[in-house]
Amino acid sequence: MNKRLLRGRAGAPDNYELSLVLMDGDYTTPRHKHNFDQVRYMVEGEFGYGRSKDEVQQQGTIGYFPEGVSYEQRAVRRSVTLLLQGGGASGAGFMHYEQLEAGHAALSKEGEFSGGVYTWTDKEGRKHNKDAYEAIWEKMAGRPLVYPRPRFRTPIIADASHYEWTPTVEPGVEARRIGAFAERAIEFGFLKLEPKATHACNPRALYYVLSGTGVIGKEAYRAGSAAAMDGDKGLSLTAATPTELVYILTPQFGESAAMLVA
Numbered sequence: 230m231n232k233r234l235l236r237g238r239a240g241a242p243d244n245y246e247l248s249l250v251l252m253d254g255d256y257t258t259p260r261h262k263h264n265f266d267q268v269r270y271m272v273e274g275e276f277g278y279g280r281s282k283d284e285v286q287q288q289g290t291i292g293y294f295p296e297g298v299s300y301e302q303r304a305v306r307r308s309v310t311l312l313l314q315g316g317g318a319s320g321a322g323f324m325h326y327e328q329l330e331a332g333h334a335a336l337s338k339e340g341e342f343s344g345g346v347y348t349w350t351d352k353e354g355r356k357h358n359k360d361a362y363e364a365i366w367e368k369m370a371g372r373p374l375v376y377p378r379p380r381f382r383t384p385i386i387a388d389a390s391h392y393e394w395t396p397t398v399e400p401g402v403e404a405r406r407i408g409a410f411a412e413r414a415i416e417f418g419f420l421k422l423e424p425k426a427t428h429a430c431n432p433r434a435l436y437y438v439l440s441g442t443g444v445i446g447k448e449a450y451r452a453g454s455a456a457a458m459d460g461d462k463g464l465s466l467t468a469a470t471p472t473e474l475v476y477i478l479t480p481q482f483g484e485s486a487a488m489l490v491a
Contacts, residue, residue, distance in 0.1 A: 230250070230251040231248045231249070231250050231251075232248055232249040232250075232251075233246060233247075233248045233326070234247045234248055234249065234437070234455040235247040235435060235455050235456075235457045236325065237315065237323075237457070237459070237479070238459075239325045239328070240322070241316070241322065242316045242320040242321075242322050242480070242482050243315065243316045243322075243479045243480050243482055244315060244316050244322050244323045244324075244325070245313060245314065245315030245316065245323055245435070245479055246313075246314050246315070246323065246325070246326065247311070247312070247313050247435055247437070247455060247457075247477075248311075248312050248314075249272070249309060249310070249311060249312070250309070250310045250312050251307075251308075251309050252274075252276065252304045252307065252308045252309075252310070253307045253308075254304065255304060256302065256303075256304035257301070257302060257303050257304070257344070258301055258302040258344065258345035259301060259344065259345050259346060259360075260299050260300065260301040261299065261300070261301065261345065261360050261362070262296075262297055262298060262299045262300070262376060262379075263294075263296055263297075263314075263362065263376075264296055264297070264317075264319070264321040264366070264374060264375075264376055264377060265296055265314055265315060265316055265317055265321060265322070265323040266293070266294065266295055266296050266313075266314070266315055266316070266317035266318075266415060266480075267292075267293075267294035267312065267313060267314050267315075268291065268292070268293055268294070268312075268313040268415075268417050268477055269286065269291065269292045269294060269310050269311070269312055269313075270290075270291045270292075270310065270311040270437075270475055271286050271287060271288045271289060271290050271291075271292075271308065271309075271310055272288070272309040272310065272311055273288055273307070273308060273309040274288055274305070274306055274307050274308030274309060275287045275288060275305045275306070275308060276302070276303070276304060276305060276308045276310060277301075277302070277303030277304070277305055278292070278294070278300045278301065278302065278303070278384055278386075279300060279301060279303075280301070280303075285305060286386055287388075289388070289389055289390055290386050290387060290388050290389065291386075291387050291389055291407055291417060291475070292384055292385060292386040292387070293381075293384065293385040293387075293408070293410055293415075293417070294384045295317065295379065295380055295381045295384070295385075295410065295411070296317035296318070296319060296321065296376070296377045296379075297319075297376050297377040297378060297379035297380070298379045298381055298382070298383065298384060300383075300384050311437055311475060313435065313477055315479060315480075316479075316480060317377065317411070317413070317415070317480065318377075318380070318410075318411035318412050318413040318415065318480055319377035320482065321377060324365075324366060324369065328369050329362075329365055329369075331369070332364075332365035332366070332368045332369045333365055335368060336349075336364060336365060336368055342361050345360065345361050345362075346358050346359070346360065346361055347359050347360070347361045347364040347365075380410075380411050381410075385408075385410075387407045387408065389405055389407065389419060392405040392406075392407065393405070394421060397428075399426065399427065399428055399429065400426060401422060401423035401424075401425065401426025401427075401468075402420060402421070402422050402423075402426050402427075402428050403420070403421045404418060404419065404420055404421075405418050405419040405420075405421075406418040407419075409478075411480075413480035413481050413482065414478065414480070414481050415477075415478065415479070415480050416477070416478040417475070417476065417477040417478070418475075418476060419439075419473065419474065419475055419476070420472075420473070420474050420476055421471075421472070421473045422441070422443070422466070422468035422471070422472040422473075423468065423471060424468055424469060424470055424471060425467070425468065425469075426467070426468050427465050427466065427467045427468075428465060428466045428467075429464075429465050430445065430458050430461075430464045430465060430466055431458065431476075431478055432458050432459075432460050432461060432462050433458065433460075433478045433479045433481060434457075434458045434476050434477065434478055434479075435455070435456070435457050435458075435476070435477045435478075435479065436455065436456045436457075436466070436474050436475070436476050437454075437455045437474060437475045438450050438451065438452055438453065438454045438455070438472065438473075438474045439452060439473045439474055439475065440452050440471070440472065440473045441468055441469075441470050441471050441472025441473060441474075442468075442469045442470045442472070443466065443467050443468040443469040443470070443472055444466070444467050444469070445464065445465075445466045446461075446464045446465070450466075
């Protein structure tokens with residue numbers, strides 16, 4: 230079950246969708262890769278991303294699944310994941326779910342989807358299999374999907390509890406900066422605010438509140454709230470009670486960046 234929280238601009242190279250994903254039961258996918266990035270924070274439970282017993286992301290960890298890097302999915306038990314899917318450094322962009330659903334409906338008339346694979350039979354009677362997302366992307370884009378060359382060899386999983394909280398230049402605000410990746414400075418981490426502390430929001434930031442109350446701009450927030458700056462400058466976040474949140478900075482493209490995905 231997906232709860233969609235935030236979305237970007239369809240067609241933009243930094244387009245994104247932030248959602249909460251609940252898994253409860255058996256779920257697996259074949260090994261595959263994407264032409265977009267993912268950031269995964271395990272809110273609850275754990276989830277496998279490979280065949281090894283060590284390739285399991287536990288509660289409280291945050292992971293970077295870069296474009297072009299292969300992985301698989303394997304449900305371990307009930308889990309809740311904060312999932313960002315968005316355009317990566319290559320500029321290939323990210324397809325909105327409305328486009329994904331339209332492509333799925335169109336291809337379902339010609340073949341079938343099962344276990345993350347799309348299967349169809351051509352006019353000569355030959356059977357073909359293709360990654361489901363790849364098949365839909367090509368249907369909607371009208372051209373072959375070319376995967377970016379992987380900048381990393383594997384997904385990167387960080388245990389946030391092993392990072393120290395460090396003071397920032399903003400009084401009463403501390404950060405756990407997990408990392409910044411690739412040439413477009415995709416970044417994520419955590420912020421902690423004392424009551425009455427104020428944080429100047431980054432124009433590229435997405436925020437998800439883990440605990441606390443306060444305001445972002447003129448809007449009230451509480452645990453479970455999400456907010457996207459989407460280029461807005463001058464907005465700030467002020468805590469009314471002790472607050473902890475996840476932040477993600479979307480990739481930095483020039484204002485004249487081309488729309489790469491229709």
